Amino acid sequence: MWMKTVFWGPLLFVLVATTMAVEYGARSHNSGPWSWCDPATGYKVSALTGCRAMVKLQCVGSQVPEAVLRDCCQQLADINNEWCRCGDLSSMLRSVYQELGVREGKEVLPGCRKEVMKLTAASVPEVCKVPIPNPSGDGAGVCYWAAYPDV
Numbered sequence: 001m002w003m004k005t006v007f008w009g010p011l012l013f014v015l016v017a018t019t020m021a022v023e024y025g026a027r028s029h030n031s032g033p034w035s036w037c038d039p040a041t042g043y044k045v046s047a048l049t050g051c052r053a054m055v056k057l058q059c060v061g062s063q064v065p066e067a068v069l070r071d072c073c074q075q076l077a078d079i080n081n082e083w084c085r086c087g088d089l090s091s092m093l094r095s096v097y098q099e100l101g102v103r104e105g106k107e108v109l110p111g112c113r114k115e116v117m118k119l120t121a122a123s124v125p126e127v128c129k130v131p132i133p134n135p136s137g138d139g140a141g142v143c144y145w146a147a148y149p150d151v
Contacts (some may be wrong), residue, residue: 045084048092050075055121056096059112085122085125085132086143094122098136122146 037043050071057064079085096117102108108117125132126141134141 036081037087043084045091046075046079046088048072048075048088051089051121051124052092053129055093055117055124056109056112059117060109061111064109069127072124073090073130076124076128076130082131083133085130086122086145089121089124089143093118119146 010111019042035041037045039045050068050073054064054068054072057068074091076085079088081101097108097114100108102114106114108114123141124130125143129141132141132143
C-alpha cells in the first residue's frame with residue numbers, strides 16, 4: 001500500500017503543479033491575474049491616502065479616527081481587481097518610506113519602526129475585511145509581502 005502512495009503522491013503533485021504553471025504562465029515573470037496590476041500596462045496605482053494616514057497612526061499607537069478607517073477601507077475596496085490591492089499597499093508603503101527618508105531597521109516615525117509599519121500595512125485588508133487572493137489558503141487576509149525583507 002505504501003508503494004502506491006510513494007508513487008501516486010509525487011505524480012499527483014507534478015500533475016497539479018504543471019496545471020497551475022500552465023494556468024498562470026510560469027514561464028513569464030509577469031503573467032497571471034497579478035499582471036493586470038503592472039503600471040507598465042497602464043494600470044493606475046491607487047494612492048490610498050486614507051490607508052497611509054491609518055497606518056501611520058496605528059504604527060505610533062495612536063487612536064485611528066473612524067472616518068480615517070472608513071476612508072482607508074473604502075479606498076482599498078474601490079480597487080476592483082483584488083489581485084492589485086496588496087501591490088497598491090506596498091507602493092503606498094514605499095512612498096511613505098521615501099517621503100520620510102527611511103532606511104532598513106530605522107524608525108519611520110518616533111516610536112514606530114519600519115518592520116512594525118510594514119506589518120501594519122500588510123494587515124490592512126484583514127482590518128478592513130476586504131478580500132485579497134491568498135494562495136496559501138489559510139484564510140488570513142494579510143498581504144504576502146509582509147514576510148519579505150525588501151518591502
